[in-house]
Amino acid sequence: MESNCRVVIFESYPLFSSGMKTILGASNTIEVTGEATSIDHLLHLIQDTYPTIIVFDIIHCVNAGIKPLRKIARKFPHIPLLLIVGEEYADCFDTYIRLGVKGFVFKDDSPAEFIRAIKEVCSGHDHFRNQVRSYFQESLQSNRKDRASKQSNHSLTDRETSVLKLFCRGLTYKEIGHQLSISPRTVETHKQNILSKLRVKSTVDMVKYAFHNRILS
Structure with a gap:
C-alpha cells in the first residue's frame, strides 16, 4: 500500500495556495498538513506538522532567492523540497539541486503532473524534466572546465x-x-x-x- 505524503505548502498568495490544496485533495494518498505565506511561518509549520515533503513556490515568493532555501535545507535536511519554478529560473537550477531540491514542477505543468511529482519525491525519487537534467550536466561540465582553467593558472x-x-x-x-x-x-x-x-x-x-x-x- 502506498504511503501517505504529508505536504507543507509555501506560497505567498493564498489564492494559489488554495488552488494547490484543491488539486492535491483529489489524491487519497496526499495530505496537506499546512500552508505558509512567510518563511518564519513555514519553519514553524515544518516543526509542528512533521511533513514528508515541502512544496515551495519560488515564482510567487516575495523574497525569492537562495537564502531561504538554504536555511530550510540546513534546518531540515531529511525533508525533500519540491520547487514550483519557471523556465526563467534556469540559471539557478544547478544551485537549487546542490541545495538538495529533489524536483521541479513547472508553472505550465498539469495538475496530474503536480501530483505525480509529489508522489515520486515522497517515494525517495527525484523529479526533473529531461532538459533540466541536461542543463545540470552542462553546468557540471562548465564548472569542471572552469576549475581546470584555474588549476592551469598554478x-x-x-x-x-x-x-x-x-x-x-x-x-x-x-x-x-x-x-x-x-x-x-x-x-x-x-x-x-x-x-x-x-x-x-x-x-x-x-x-x-x-x-x-x-x-x-
Missing part, C-alpha cells in the same frame, strides 16, 4: 605571477624590473612564458585573462 611560477600582477598595474618593463630587481630583458622572458602558459597573444589579453580568472586575488 603552472605559473611565483616570479611569473609577480610579473603578471605588475603588468596588470600598468607598469613598464623597466618599472617591473626595478621592483623585482631583474633586468627588463628578464621581464620580457617571463612575459613570453606567461603568454605561452595562458595561451594568449598579447599583454592586453594577458591582463584580461588575469582579471577574468582572478589570478590577482
Whole structure:
C-alpha cells in the first residue's frame, strides 16, 4: 500500500495556495498538513506538522532567492523540497539541486503532473524534466572546465605571477624590473612564458585573462 505524503505548502498568495490544496485533495494518498505565506511561518509549520515533503513556490515568493532555501535545507535536511519554478529560473537550477531540491514542477505543468511529482519525491525519487537534467550536466561540465582553467593558472611560477600582477598595474618593463630587481630583458622572458602558459597573444589579453580568472586575488 502506498504511503501517505504529508505536504507543507509555501506560497505567498493564498489564492494559489488554495488552488494547490484543491488539486492535491483529489489524491487519497496526499495530505496537506499546512500552508505558509512567510518563511518564519513555514519553519514553524515544518516543526509542528512533521511533513514528508515541502512544496515551495519560488515564482510567487516575495523574497525569492537562495537564502531561504538554504536555511530550510540546513534546518531540515531529511525533508525533500519540491520547487514550483519557471523556465526563467534556469540559471539557478544547478544551485537549487546542490541545495538538495529533489524536483521541479513547472508553472505550465498539469495538475496530474503536480501530483505525480509529489508522489515520486515522497517515494525517495527525484523529479526533473529531461532538459533540466541536461542543463545540470552542462553546468557540471562548465564548472569542471572552469576549475581546470584555474588549476592551469598554478603552472605559473611565483616570479611569473609577480610579473603578471605588475603588468596588470600598468607598469613598464623597466618599472617591473626595478621592483623585482631583474633586468627588463628578464621581464620580457617571463612575459613570453606567461603568454605561452595562458595561451594568449598579447599583454592586453594577458591582463584580461588575469582579471577574468582572478589570478590577482
